[in-house]
Amino acid sequence: MTTVSTPAAHRLTAIHPAGTRALLVELPNLPAVLALAARLAESPLPGQLDALSAAATVLVKFDSPNAARAATPVLANLDLGTAPEETGKLVEIAVHYDGADLAEVATLTGLSPEAVVAAHTGQTWRAAFGGFAPGFAYLLGENPALQVPRRSTPRTSVPAGAVALAGDYSAVYPRQSPGGWQLIGRTDAVLWSLDRSDPALIRPQDRVRFVPARPSLDLHPATAERDAGTAPGAPATPTETGGLLVVHAGLQSLIQDLGRPGLGELGVSAAGAVDPSAARQANRLVGNQAGDAVIENLMGSLALTAESDQVLAVTGARTTLHITPSDPDRSERSPAQDAPFALLVGETLTLGPATEGLRCYLGVRGGIAAEPVMGSRSTDLMSGIGPDPLAAGLRIPVGPARGAHVVGAPEPATLRPAPASGVATLRITPGPRDDWFGPAGMDVLTGQNWRVGAASNRIGVRLELDDGGTPVPRIRDGELASEGVVWGALQVPPSGLPVLFLADHPVTGGYPVIAAVVPEDLGAAAQLPPGTRVRFALIDSPTSTPQGTRS
Numbered sequence: 001m002t003t004v005s006t007p008a009a010h011r012l013t014a015i016h017p018a019g020t021r022a023l024l025v026e027l028p029n030l031p032a033v034l035a036l037a038a039r040l041a042e043s044p045l046p047g048q049l050d051a052l053s054a055a056a057t058v059l060v061k062f063d064s065p066n067a068a069r070a071a072t073p074v075l076a077n078l079d080l081g082t083a084p085e086e087t088g089k090l091v092e093i094a095v096h097y098d099g100a101d102l103a104e105v106a107t108l109t110g111l112s113p114e115a116v117v118a119a120h121t122g123q124t125w126r127a128a129f130g131g132f133a134p135g136f137a138y139l140l141g142e143n144p145a146l147q148v149p150r151r152s153t154p155r156t157s158v159p160a161g162a163v164a165l166a167g168d169y170s171a172v173y174p175r176q177s178p179g180g181w182q183l184i185g186r187t188d189a190v191l192w193s194l195d196r197s198d199p200a201l202i203r204p205q206d207r208v209r210f211v212p213a214r215p216s217l218d219l220h221p222a223t224a225e226r227d228a229g230t231a232p233g234a235p236a237t238p239t240e241t242g243g244l245l246v247v248h249a250g251l252q253s254l255i256q257d258l259g260r261p262g263l264g265e266l267g268v269s270a271a272g273a274v275d276p277s278a279a280r281q282a283n284r285l286v287g288n289q290a291g292d293a294v295i296e297n298l299m300g301s302l303a304l305t306a307e308s309d310q311v312l313a314v315t316g317a318r319t320t321l322h323i324t325p326s327d328p329d330r331s332e333r334s335p336a337q338d339a340p341f342a343l344l345v346g347e348t349l350t351l352g353p354a355t356e357g358l359r360c361y362l363g364v365r366g367g368i369a370a371e372p373v374m375g376s377r378s379t380d381l382m383s384g385i386g387p388d389p390l391a392a393g394l395r396i397p398v399g400p401a402r403g404a405h406v407v408g409a410p411e412p413a414t415l416r417p418a419p420a421s422g423v424a425t426l427r428i429t430p431g432p433r434d435d436w437f438g439p440a441g442m443d444v445l446t447g448q449n450w451r452v453g454a455a456s457n458r459i460g461v462r463l464e465l466d467d468g469g470t471p472v473p474r475i476r477d478g479e480l481a482s483e484g485v486v487w488g489a490l491q492v493p494p495s496g497l498p499v500l501f502l503a504d505h506p507v508t509g510g511y512p513v514i515a516a517v518v519p520e521d522l523g524a525a526a527q528l529p530p531g532t533r534v535r536f537a538l539i540d541s542p543t544s545t546p547q548g549t550r551s
Helices: 030-042 065-076 102-109 113-121 224-228 276-285 438-446 519-526
Strands: 014-017 022-026 048-053 057-062 090-095 125-131 133-140 155-158 162-166 169-172 177-179 182-186 207-212 244-248 252-256 294-298 303-306 310-318 321-324 341-343 348-351 356-364 423-430 450-452 460-465 489-491 499-501 513-517 533-538
Touching: 014 065, 022 065, 030 048, 030 057, 030 125, 048 125, 057 065, 102 113, 102 182, 113 182, 113 207, 276 294, 276 310, 276 356, 276 519, 321 341, 423 438, 423 519, 438 513, 438 533, 513 519, 513 533
Parallel strands: 090 207, 423 533
Antiparallel strands: 014 022, 022 057, 048 057, 125 133, 125 207, 133 169, 155 177, 162 169, 162 182, 244 303, 252 294, 294 356, 303 348, 310 341, 310 356, 321 348, 423 513, 450 460, 450 533, 460 499, 489 499, 489 513
């Protein structure tokens, strides 16, 4: 796919490929963004999974490269019209106007503090788009009098419920987090609660009215009630026995399935297993559905005791499996990976330290029966949604086997073998913001080795310079307005050291994305231990011959 320019009459500036399964639609202004978002919400394109609005773009994700390619000419010729004025519901939020930056905002706007409050409450705000965190909505007002810059030094902690201003927007922080917006007040409203059928109080396209809160004796209520709606999902801790008991959780063990796509507009990433091929294989071997929940374990050293007879399989990173029986008259045994095996009641399975790769996947027949959160059992470390990480003493529920699926036969490992050269190759497609770097920047990205940094995690692989390497240079100055990003995006901050986004990545980013790793290579990327050398190969499509590499 290539960038497509569109006629001004259609109000699209350009369409950029964002990986092989998404398109970044660039628009001239926010009204055009809102119009396209409303159009796509009312009439989704074939294969459309998500449409994520930002200040000047809409990122449209699809279920296949063919769907993305087919959507390009449709979008280019789409007559957007305008977004309906009454789209969404009206939300009223009571605010205590006692924010730490209220006086500063008054100085910046030339208004009195009372006039700032009057301007904030005297207009209707519209939720233009979401992002940053689940439940965070960028609210665009009718009156430009309150346009103020972000703080020169962001706060390391902004309390949940803080009401703030920055640029053209107002917002309410759903949970405690860092932030650089100007704080003018606080609200007791719960912006995000998994106890509601619709967790987000404010969704894109909603209208918001702020009203002064009535004075109360408790001027500074505890944040525990507000934070309760942002707490992680309930851990998998059933009261009954019959599942698996965690003896040792290792460095990090999480419950994961294939994620919760389609919630980007609410600031919720898809999450899910970072090596989907290994997770699917673990389920296939024990006779589960592909999307059943498994355990994703980091670097081995996991120990589980069966509280009833189970059928398990371990895939992904290479490790040794050892079963210790509770009955001393029964023999210990060491089952193979990538094959189903029985774990009888009272027996303990121990995974040794990973010897190759990074993440193991443990499937159990019937699937992990943790409580679903927003349609998925995945743990999202970025937003805190889903089951808590496993810990010693936790009982993991196992669901009943469903349907006529049979236990599978042993299979070859999905883990990509380590290359003889010692350098792992990941295929990439350019864009959507490769024009910020030009051919020289792409040459630097693809023409040298990089190293996987120790700070890498499920959010992203942080890349460091290999011996003699140079950062990726830019040819454009300035800042890029935050916009939607895809799993696999290679975002390049001013340091020139790329970050490869993985499953728990934020749904929007403020640094330009030079390229995206093809989906077929993302599982391999998630299995690269710190210190691994990586090289990027530029291709036109996932099946074309790698280009742009140097010997």
